[in-house]
Every structure is written in structure tokens, then in C-alpha cells.
Amino acid sequence: MSESNDKLIVTKIKDGTVIDRIPPGKALKILEILGIDSNYPYTVALAIRVPSRKMKLKDVVKIRGKALTSQDTQKLSFIAPTATVNIIVDYKVQEKQYLKIPEHVEDFVDCVNPNCVSNAHEPIVSSFDVVSKDPLILRCVYCDRLLDKKYLNRKL
Amino acid sequence: MIPKHLFSTRTISKDFVEQIFSLASKIEANPDQFADKCKGKILASLFFEPSTRTRLSFESAMLRLGGQILGFTDAKVSSTVKGESIADTLRMINHYSDIAVIRHYIEGVGEIAKKFASIPVISGGTGSQEHPTQALLDLYSIKKEFKGIDNLSIGVMGDLLYGRTIPSLLFALAKYDNIDLHLIAPPALKLRKNVALRLKENGFKFNTEENLKDIIPDLDVLYMTRIQKERFPDPVDYERLKGVYQISTEDIKNVKDRFIILHPLPRVDEIDYAIDKTKHSRYFEQAHNGVWIRMALILKYLGLD
Numbered sequence: 001m002s003e004s005n006d007k008l009i010v011t012k013i014k015d016g017t018v019i020d021r022i023p024p025g026k027a028l029k030i031l032e033i034l035g036i037d038s039n040y041p042y043t044v045a046l047a048i049r050v051p052s053r054k055m056k057l058k059d060v061v062k063i064r065g066k067a068l069t070s071q072d073t074q075k076l077s078f079i080a081p082t083a084t085v086n087i088i089v090d091y092k093v094q095e096k097q098y099l100k101i102p103e104h105v106e107d108f109v110d111c112v113n114p115n116c117v118s119n120a121h122e123p124i125v126s127s128f129d130v131v132s133k134d135p136l137i138l139r140c141v142y143c144d145r146l147l148d149k150k151y152l153n154r155k156l
Numbered sequence: 157m158i159p160k161h162l163f164s165t166r167t168i169s170k171d172f173v174e175q176i177f178s179l180a181s182k183i184e185a186n187p188d189q190f191a192d193k194c195k196g197k198i199l200a201s202l203f204f205e206p207s208t209r210t211r212l213s214f215e216s217a218m219l220r221l222g223g224q225i226l227g228f229t230d231a232k233v234s235s236t237v238k239g240e241s242i243a244d245t246l247r248m249i250n251h252y253s254d255i256a257v258i259r260h261y262i263e264g265v266g267e268i269a270k271k272f273a274s275i276p277v278i279s280g281g282t283g284s285q286e287h288p289t290q291a292l293l294d295l296y297s298i299k300k301e302f303k304g305i306d307n308l309s310i311g312v313m314g315d316l317l318y319g320r321t322i323p324s325l326l327f328a329l330a331k332y333d334n335i336d337l338h339l340i341a342p343p344a345l346k347l348r349k350n351v352a353l354r355l356k357e358n359g360f361k362f363n364t365e366e367n368l369k370d371i372i373p374d375l376d377v378l379y380m381t382r383i384q385k386e387r388f389p390d391p392v393d394y395e396r397l398k399g400v401y402q403i404s405t406e407d408i409k410n411v412k413d414r415f416i417i418l419h420p421l422p423r424v425d426e427i428d429y430a431i432d433k434t435k436h437s438r439y440f441e442q443a444h445n446g447v448w449i450r451m452a453l454i455l456k457y458l459g460l461d
Contacts, residue, residue, distance in 0.1 A: 115283050117264035122241045124268065131353070139350065142264025143285055146350045 010045045016064040018086040018093075019076065024049045026080050027059035033075050033156055036063060055082065074108060075156060077101045078136060101133045109138075109147070109155045116143040158456060163266025163279040165288045166327035166354060173331060177296050179452035179461055180445075187220060190451065193460050194223030200253035201227030202245065203280065204260045209421060209443055210280045210289070214257045217450035226253060246273040255458055276457035284318045284348075284387055290420050291324035293449040297442040298377055301416055306333040309374050313340035314381035314401055314426060316347045318388070321381065321420045323351045330360035337362040338371050342400055344393065345383070368401070373410045378403075380419045380426050404428040408436055418442050 022030060027048050031037070036044060042064040052058035068076070068085060076083055077099040085097040107125035111118045118126040118140065128138040128147065138147040159168060183190050199218040203211050207229070215225050242258075242265055249256050250273060258265060259280035269277040281287040299305055310329065316322050316339055326347075329335050339347055339362055346364065355362065365371060372378065380403070388394040402425055408415070419427060419439040431437050455461040 113263060115261060115263050117242065117262050117268055120242070120262050121239065122268060123243050124271070139353075140264070142267045143283070144263075144350045144354070145348075146353065 010047060010060070010062060011043070012091050013043060013045075013062050013064040013088055014091055016042070016062065016088050017066050017068055018088055019061045019063075019080075020058070020084045020086060021052065021055060022059035022061065022080045022083045023055075024057040024059055027061050029079055029156075030059075030061055030076065030083075033079065034063070034066070034068070034072055036066070042066075071108065073097065073099060074102055074105055078152060079156060081133075101130060101136070104129050105138070109152065111140045111143060111145060112147050112151050113140065113143045113145040116140060116145065118142050161266060161269045161273065161277045161279075162288050162453065162457070163269065163277075163282060164286050164327065165291045165324045166286075168288075170331040173292065173295070173328065175461075176292055176449065176452045176456060177299060179455060180296055180448040183451050183455075184445075184448040187451075190221055190455070192222040193455060194218060194221035194458065197221075197223040197255070197458060197460075198253040199223055199225045199227075199454065200249045200256040201225050201229075201280075202249070202256060202258040202260075203227065203229045204258070204262075205281065207259055207280060209446060210259065210287075211257075213443075213446035214278075214280060214289075214450050214454075217447050217454055220447065221451055221454060223254075223454070242268050243272045246277065250274045255454060278453060278457065281320055284320050284384070286324045286327075287320040287420070288324045288328075289446070289450060289453060290321045291328040292453070293442065293446045294321070294325055294379070294418060294420070295328050296449050297418060297438060297445050300445070301438065302376065302414070305329070306335070308376045309336040309338075310377045310379065311338040311340055311368065311371060311375045312379045312381075313368060315345050315383045316341040316381070317345045318384035319381040319420075322347070323354075325379065326351065326355060326360070326362075327358075330355060330358050335360075336374075338365055338375070339363070340365045340368050340371075340401070342366060342397060344397060345400075368403070368407065372407065372415075373412070375415060376412065378415070378417050380417060380423070382419075382422060382424050382426060385424075398424070402426050402428065403431065405430050405434065408434065411436065 027046050045062040047060040049057045081099055083099050086093045087095040106127045111126055127141040131137050131139045136149045201215055218225050255275055256277045257280045261283050263283035263285040265282050279288055383398050385394050415436050416438040417436050421443055
């Protein structure tokens with residue numbers, strides 16, 4: 001990996017996902033929430049705090065052989081709302097997604113309230129409305145409690 | 157429009173609340189006229205947490221309407237000890253009764269009812285979340301006293317954090333105009349953020365205080381609550397805060413002539429027994445109103461009004 005003229009040069013991947021414009025320092029967290037660790041069988045390229053024209057500094061992650069689920073992109077939108085997700089097929093960008101924090105999320109994180117029915121043994125999944133995007137605040141559809149950014153950073 | 161179930165005063169309209177008050181008032185004036193209204197109907201009374209007034213007044217309400225009741229008063233005698241979910245309990249109750257009242261320490265049961273109950277289910281108290289029927293009888297008591305709810309000065313004091321009657325009371329009051337609301341609590345027991353946010357979204361303004369003394373001469377109503385011992389994660393905190401707000405006859409020397417004290421009961425030591433005999437106490441009348449309100453709710457939810 002090398003750097004010249006503010007351009008990042010990393011080996012291109014044949015098939016997989018490139019997550020670009022990640023807020024600087026968040027790349028490792030992103031790998032963690034995507035469940036990618038040392039056992040991942042394919043190439044993963046990681047660049048932290050590289051120059052960016054739009055963001056001054058950014059992180060970039062390239063993951064071969066990985067397609068993100070809608071739940072993955074939801075989680076990404078909360079941690080790295082500025083990021084773009086590029087789907088790579090045969091070395092080419094087949095689709096570019098701009099992340100957007102959704103209005104509602106399900107089965108995403110556990111409710112902060114231990115007495116919430118979504119934490120009990122019931123045939124439902126956790127469900128939250130986004131009441132504020134900046135600062136990030138979610139509201140449990142079941143017990144109405146608020147999940148703040150501090151809690152979400154710890155849990156996501 | 158009548159919501160299918162009743163778990164919150166936030167999601168019901170003022171019009172619906174007023175319809176309940178109007179029906180309760182008719183029943184109170186002439187209970188015999190309603191004695192057979194629920195003949196052949198069954199109320200399931202599912203109390204997963206202890207209760208005196210709520211359970212007895214719901215059961216009394218159904219019996220006074222000529223209906224019957226089934227249920228349990230202790231979660232230990234139900235199949236929840238075998239690990240049965242609330243969803244499965246409600247699926248079963250759908251076939252055993254026509255209407256149900258449920259009290260549970262788990263919060264968010266209302267959403268489970270929406271998904272799994274085909275009969276109307278009314279909350280008899282849900283954890284620290286809400287206690288909507290209590291709020292309706294509280295407002296009914298206020299309305300009876302002052303012939304209306306608008307323009308009153310109301311103080312709400314005590315455990316605003318864990319008391320489940322509080323969110324329901326505030327969401328119900330928020331439907332009325334020009335309420336001068338004062339919330340009086342120590343910082344450790346102040347209103348939960350989610351409740352404050354809901355009120356803010358609704359444009360309902362309130363003042364927060366730590367001291368009753370300065371504002372009591374202006375109040376029409378003082379709503380007291382018990383410090384909720386059973387909901388404190390740490391018993392040390394409870395010991396520190398219990399008895400933090402107690403009122404005696406000394407504290408009500410400079411109140412308005414029409415000033416009243418309400419309390420959802422049970423009380424521990426927050427209202428001195430000597431206050432019971434003063435013209436300002438209304439908490440026992442308030443508890444009696446629970447039967448009329450619950451009769452009205454049963455009729456309304458069964459479509460028999």
C-alpha cells in the first residue's frame with residue numbers, strides 16, 4: 001500500500017465491497033461490526049487516516065468476497081454516516097450506495113432497558129424509531145426508552 | 157376512534173378520554189341501570205405483579221356490570237413459572253374471555269397485545285412504563301372537583317422516575333389547555349428522559365422544582381406518589397431517598413381554599429395521617445372513582461356503552 005498525490009493505491013479486489021469515506025479512525029470498528037476478524041478467509045485491505053479531498057482524512061476498507069446485508073449497511077450508517085459502499089464485480093464498481101440513517105431499525109441492537117419485553121423470551125425482535133440523527137438517539141417501540149449515542153457506541 | 161387495547165394515555169384522544177368520563181359519570185349517578193350490561197361476558201384478570209386497588213376495582217367493576225371474572229393474582233400460580241411467554245398467555249386468553257386486564261413488571265406488553273391478542277386488553281400497570289387507567293381515574297377525580305381540567309395549577313411530587321402512574325398522568329394532562337404543571341422531585345428521581353421528550357414533542361411545558369414550599373400556595377392540586385421501593389436496582393439508594401418528601405398539616409397551612417391532595421395509593425409515609433381528616437384530602441374518594449372509570453372502560457372496550 002502506498003500513497004501519492006493524495007491518491008490511495010491499494011490492490012484492487014476482483015469481487016467484494018469497498019467502503020470508502022469512513023470517518024477517520026472508524027475502520028477497525030467497521031470490521032468488527034461486519035464480523036470480520038483474523039479468521040476471514042479472503043483479502044481485507046485497511047487504510048486508516050489517509051488524505052481525502054472531501055474529508056481531509058478518511059479510512060477505507062476493502063473486503064474481498066463480502067456482500068453487505070441491509071442490516072450491515074444500517075449499522076454502518078450509524079457508525080459512519082459519511083461512508084459510501086461500493087459493490088465490486090470483476091474489478092468494476094457495479095453499484096455505489098450512499099449511506100442514510102434510516103427512520104426505523106429492527107433486530108439491530110438490544111434495548112437498554114432490562115425489563116423491556118424485547119429482552120424477554122417473546123416471539124418478537126427489538127424495534128426502534130430514530131428520533132434524532134445528530135446526536136444519534138433511538139427510541140424503543142416497546143418500552144419507549146431512549147438509546148443514546150454513548151450506549152450505541154458501546155453496543156454496536 | 158377507540159384503540160383496540162389500552163396501554164398508554166399518550167395514544168388515546170382527548171375525545172375518547174372525555175367519552176370515558178361522561179360514561180363513568182352516568183354510571184356513578186345510576187349504577188343499577190348498568191347492572192346487567194355485561195351479562196354473559198368474562199373478564200380475564202391477569203396480575204403478574206401484586207395489586208390491591210387496581211385488581212379489586214377491575215373485578216368489582218366487572219361484577220357490578222353483571223359479568224364474570226377469571227384469572228390469577230400471583231404469577232407463581234400461572235404457567236409463566238414454566239417459562240411461558242406473554243404472547244402465548246394472551247393467545248390462550250383470547251379463547252377464555254371477552255376482555256382482559258394485565259399487570260406485568262415487563263415493559264412494552266402493549267405491543268405484544270397488539271400482535272397476539274384478538275380481544276381487548278387493558279393495562280393494569282406495566283413496569284415503570286405506564287398505568288393508564290389510574291391516570292383516567294386521577295383526571296376524573298380532578299374534573300369532578302373543579303368541573304374541568306383546563307387552567308389548573310398542578311404539582312406532581314415524589315418518585316417521578318419509577319412511578320408508572322406519572323407518565324400516564326402527564327400524557328393525559330397534556331391533552332388539556334393551560335395547565336400550570338410543576339414537577340417536584342430530587343435529582344435522582346426526576347422524570348425519565350423518554351417521558352420528558354414525549355411531552356416536549358407534544359409541546360407540553362412544565363416547571364421542575366426540588367422544593368414544594370415555595371409553590372404550594374399557588375397549587376390547586378398536589379399529586380403525591382410513593383417512592384417505588386421495588387423498582388430500585390440498589391436498596392441503598394432507596395434507603396437514602398425514602399421519606400425525602402413527606403407532607404404534614406404544617407405544610408398545607410398556606411394553601412388555597414380549594415386545594416386538594418391526590419395519591420394513587422398505597423402510601424407509605426409521604427402523607428401524614430393527620431392530613432386525612434383535613435378538607436384537602438381526596439385520595440380515598442379518588443380510589444373509589446376507580447370503579448366507575450373501570451366500569452366505563454369495560455363497557456367501552458366491549459362495545460356495550
